[in-house]
Structures are given as structure tokens and as C-alpha cells.
Amino acid sequence: MDLSDFIVMIVDDTETNIDVLVDTLGDYYDVRVAMDGETALEDIEEEKPDLILLDIMMPGMDGYQVCEKLKSNPETSNIPVIFLTAMSEVQDEARGLALGAVDYVIKPFSPALVKARVKNQIELKKNRDHLESVASQLREAYNVISDSIHYASRIQKSTLPSPERIRNILSDYFILWEPRDVVGGDIYWCKPWKGGHVLFLTDCTGHGVPGAFMSLIGNGALEHALSEVEEGDLSFLLQTLHCIVQKGLNQDHVDHGKNDVQKERQDKAYQSNDGFECGACYISGDRRTMRFAGAGFPLFILNGDDITIIKGERKSIGYCNVPQDITFTSHTIDLLPDNTYYMTSDGLLDQVGGEKKRSFGKKRFMRLILEMKELPLYRQSAYISDALKVYQGSEKRRDDVSVMGFRL
Structure with missing residues (x-):
């Protein structure tokens, strides 16, 4: 000018x-x-x-x-x-x-x-x-991106099961779902499986938009897997889910006979290495037993003053470096009327806080379960959220946080 x-x-x-x-x-x-x-x-x-x-x-x-x-x-x-x-x-x-x-x-x-x-x-x-x-252009770009992300949030939420569907399966429950951003990588599913139902709590790669993309991929992959696997075979369901996600993302190229250096070079030739961890519960039609299998997720069972942990496998779903013939252990659990079952993503367990700036951790989560055991489940969601905020203090929220508790 x-x-x-x-x-x-x-x-x-x-x-x-x-x-x-x-x-x-x-x-x-x-x-x-x-x-x-x-x-x-x-x-x-x-x-x-x-x-x-x-x-x-x-x-x-x-x-x-x-x-x-x-x-x-x-x-x-x-x-x-x-x-x-x-x-x-x-x-x-x-x-x-x-x-x-x-x-x-x-x-x-x-x-x-x-x-x-x-x-x-x-x-x-x-x-x-x-x-x-420049500021005007940035504001305009921010508004476009923000509007898109908020619209994406509506799409992601539409894939969540309705409260009515969950109440048809569980006698009592709560779900704490707090994406770190507007959209997130934590997601939960509740789907019919022939005569029974499956409950999933899932933590996808990352958070924000990448995590939300993975949650939609996972939702479609689960629908596909449920149609192919015999009802109740939770171990094979997770294996099939892994293969569908891996193939869908073109991540089934890894030659597992290669050494680590060769695998790393091979991975760099491809654009993605994504997937998720999850906890999966199959509830039989007769409501007598439940099966649990975990890919990086444990199941916490509260009975009176005792908490039992059923560990999940130290394995994940979909990633390049996971072989397609991976197996998952399926645990059969007798359903007792006094039992309460909990699953949580690592967003809660890994959140840093407290005076020593340490992770929230499993032990603190178990103490929290005992503290609130007399509360009705619908109040436990807020109790956990408040406890996490107090522990977190001035620290930034590091990840999406999801916790599920239910009785049968």
C-alpha cells in the first residue's frame, strides 16, 4: 500500500x-x-x-x-x-x-x-x-473450526446408547463421560448380541478430533464383529474386532517375524498406527452369568467391603504391532445381587494431582469406591467427578475421563 x-x-x-x-x-x-x-x-x-x-x-x-x-x-x-x-x-x-x-x-x-x-x-x-x-481472519477461522467441532460432537453423541436402552439391560447404573475437549476418544457402547447384550467402555487413540474419529471407526467395527461372531464368545469378538480395525486402517501390513528395528522402519512407511483399549462385558439372556474380557482394561467388582480386580490383557485393539491371531482371556462371573461392577479409562487413573503430583491410580480409585458404596449409583458419577477435580487441583486435565458402574 x-x-x-x-x-x-x-x-x-x-x-x-x-x-x-x-x-x-x-x-x-x-x-x-x-x-x-x-x-x-x-x-x-x-x-x-x-x-x-x-x-x-x-x-x-x-x-x-x-x-x-x-x-x-x-x-x-x-x-x-x-x-x-x-x-x-x-x-x-x-x-x-x-x-x-x-x-x-x-x-x-x-x-x-x-x-x-x-x-x-x-x-x-x-x-x-x-x-x-489477521485477528479477524483468525477469529473467522476459529469460528469455522469451532462450529465444525461442535457439530462433530453432536454426531459422536448420537452414537452413544440411549439411557432407555441401558436401563432395559442394567437394573442400576451410572456413566461418567467427560471428554477433555468438545469431542473425545473415550466412548461407551451398549449393544444387543443375539439373546444377550454387550457393554463396552473404550479409550481410543488420543483425544479430541483424532480420538473421536477412532471412536466412530470402532463403533462400526463392533457392529460388524457382532454380526460375525457366535453369541457369548467374547474372546473371539475382541480378536475379530481387532482384525477389522487393523484391516480398515491398513495397519495389517506388519511382518511380525522382523526384528524391532525392521518393524520400526516398516511402520514409518505407513501413515497410521491407531487403535484402542477397552473393557467388554457380555451379559447372558438369563442374567445368571456375565463374561468379561479386557484389552488394557480391568474390571473392579465390589462386594460388601471387598473389591476384586479381574485384570485385562496387556494388549490393544487395532495397532500395527499387534498380531492378528492375538487372543484375549474371557472370564465368567456369577452375577450376585449385591455386586457392583466398575470399569474406568486411564484418563482417571493417570490424572496427575495431589501434593506430590502423582497419578490418581488404582488404589485411590478403589478407596473411592469404598467411600461411596452407600450412595445410590446415580450419585456416584458426580462423586467421582468432584473427587477427581479436587485431586487434580491446578493441574491440567490430561485425557478424556470415563467411568462406568452398574448392577444386575
């Missing part, structure tokens, strides 16, 4: 002063002139200048009043004003600066000084306008 594209308005009631300023600035800027404050305000309303040189002592509306009106109007408040004055008292300068002027030029004018101060303010305005333009 050339200097001649910038409009400089001179507001002065003395023709001699105007002539000097026009001669000084006219070869560089688009110079406009007004000889009183009222005319200046009318002209400014028609076309806003980039800089105003404003005389203080004028008949009618003086420079202070003109400046005050300009700065009180949001449309003109950002136009820089340089006062022209024969005054040299400190209090006069202070008054003008308090009204929003950016500088003073003392009469009689030094052309070199006028040019330098006008140029400085024009450069500052150029930079300000550029920053405002």
Missing part, C-alpha cells in the same frame, strides 16, 4: 498553517482540509481519514471537543489524532493525551518534524490495520 493511499486530514482555521502542512505532506499523502470542527466531523462521517492533524484553538468547537467526539464514537475512535498547538504547557499536552491524542506538534511547524511524526503514526496505523485484519 503506497503512502498516497493514506488520507491525512488537516483541521485548522488558519490558512497559513494549512498551506505549510499541505506543502509538507501533499506530495506523500492524500491530504484533505477542514477549517472548523463541525465541518471536520461532517467530512469524517463521509469518509474516514487514516490520520487527523487537529488544531486546538479554533472558533466554535475547539480541538479538544472534536477529539472527544471522535473518541466517543466506535466508528472513529481508532483514528489517530495529532494535536497542532502553540501551547507548550505540560497540562495542555496532558489533557490532549488523556482525550486520546497520540502526539503533539508545536507551532511554528518544523516540516521535517511534521513529516517524521506523521510517518510514524501512519506506519503504526498500517501495522495496527494489518494485525486487526
Whole structure:
């Protein structure tokens, strides 16, 4: 942008002063002139200048009043004003600066000084306008991205089972689901499986948008696996789920006969290495037994004052480095009316906090289960959430947090 594209308005009631300023600035800027404050305000309303040189002592509306009106109007408040004055008292300068002027030029004018101060303010305005333009573009981009993510959140939530579906299976339950961001990688599923049902709590790769993508992939893969696997064979269901995810992401290329260095080189040739950990419960149609299998997830069983942990496998679903013939142990559990069952993602267990800045951990989670055992399940979700916030303190939330508790 050339200097001649910038409009400089001179507001002065003395023709001699105007002539000097026009001669000084006219070869560089688009110079406009007004000889009183009222005319200046009318002209400014028609076309806003980039800089105003404003005389203080004028008949009618003086420079202070003109400046005050300009700065009180949001449309003109950002136009820089340089006062022209024969005054040299400190209090006069202070008054003008308090009204929003950016500088003073003392009469009689030094052309070199006028040019330098006008140029400085024009450069500052150029930079300000550029920053405002960039900020506007960033705000627009942020709004587009934010709207998209919030819409994606609606899509992700639509894949969650309705409370009515869950209540048809579980006599009592709670689900704490707190994505770290608007969308997340933690997800839970409750699906019919022939005459029974399966419950899944799943922690997908990452969080935010990548995690949400993986949760949708996992949901589709589970639907596919349930249609292929015989009811109740939870071990084979997880193996099939693993193969579907791995193949769907083109992550079934790894030659597991290679050494670690060769595998690492091979992995780098492909774009993704993603998957999830999960806990899966199959509830039989007769409600006498439940089967549990975990890929990185344990199951906590509360009975009275005792907590039993059924460990999951130290294996994951879908990742490149996991062989397709992976097996998972399926544990059969007799359903007792006094038992309460819990699964949690590592977002709770790994959250750092407390005085020693350590992870929340399994032991603290088990103590929490015992603390709240007399509470109805619908209140336990808030109890866990509050306890985590207290423990977390000023630390940042590191991951999505999901906890499921239920009775049968």
C-alpha cells in the first residue's frame, strides 16, 4: 500500500498553517482540509481519514471537543489524532493525551518534524490495520473450526446408547463421560448380541478430533464383529474386532517375524498406527452369568467391603504391532445381587494431582469406591467427578475421563 493511499486530514482555521502542512505532506499523502470542527466531523462521517492533524484553538468547537467526539464514537475512535498547538504547557499536552491524542506538534511547524511524526503514526496505523485484519481472519477461522467441532460432537453423541436402552439391560447404573475437549476418544457402547447384550467402555487413540474419529471407526467395527461372531464368545469378538480395525486402517501390513528395528522402519512407511483399549462385558439372556474380557482394561467388582480386580490383557485393539491371531482371556462371573461392577479409562487413573503430583491410580480409585458404596449409583458419577477435580487441583486435565458402574 503506497503512502498516497493514506488520507491525512488537516483541521485548522488558519490558512497559513494549512498551506505549510499541505506543502509538507501533499506530495506523500492524500491530504484533505477542514477549517472548523463541525465541518471536520461532517467530512469524517463521509469518509474516514487514516490520520487527523487537529488544531486546538479554533472558533466554535475547539480541538479538544472534536477529539472527544471522535473518541466517543466506535466508528472513529481508532483514528489517530495529532494535536497542532502553540501551547507548550505540560497540562495542555496532558489533557490532549488523556482525550486520546497520540502526539503533539508545536507551532511554528518544523516540516521535517511534521513529516517524521506523521510517518510514524501512519506506519503504526498500517501495522495496527494489518494485525486487526489477521485477528479477524483468525477469529473467522476459529469460528469455522469451532462450529465444525461442535457439530462433530453432536454426531459422536448420537452414537452413544440411549439411557432407555441401558436401563432395559442394567437394573442400576451410572456413566461418567467427560471428554477433555468438545469431542473425545473415550466412548461407551451398549449393544444387543443375539439373546444377550454387550457393554463396552473404550479409550481410543488420543483425544479430541483424532480420538473421536477412532471412536466412530470402532463403533462400526463392533457392529460388524457382532454380526460375525457366535453369541457369548467374547474372546473371539475382541480378536475379530481387532482384525477389522487393523484391516480398515491398513495397519495389517506388519511382518511380525522382523526384528524391532525392521518393524520400526516398516511402520514409518505407513501413515497410521491407531487403535484402542477397552473393557467388554457380555451379559447372558438369563442374567445368571456375565463374561468379561479386557484389552488394557480391568474390571473392579465390589462386594460388601471387598473389591476384586479381574485384570485385562496387556494388549490393544487395532495397532500395527499387534498380531492378528492375538487372543484375549474371557472370564465368567456369577452375577450376585449385591455386586457392583466398575470399569474406568486411564484418563482417571493417570490424572496427575495431589501434593506430590502423582497419578490418581488404582488404589485411590478403589478407596473411592469404598467411600461411596452407600450412595445410590446415580450419585456416584458426580462423586467421582468432584473427587477427581479436587485431586487434580491446578493441574491440567490430561485425557478424556470415563467411568462406568452398574448392577444386575
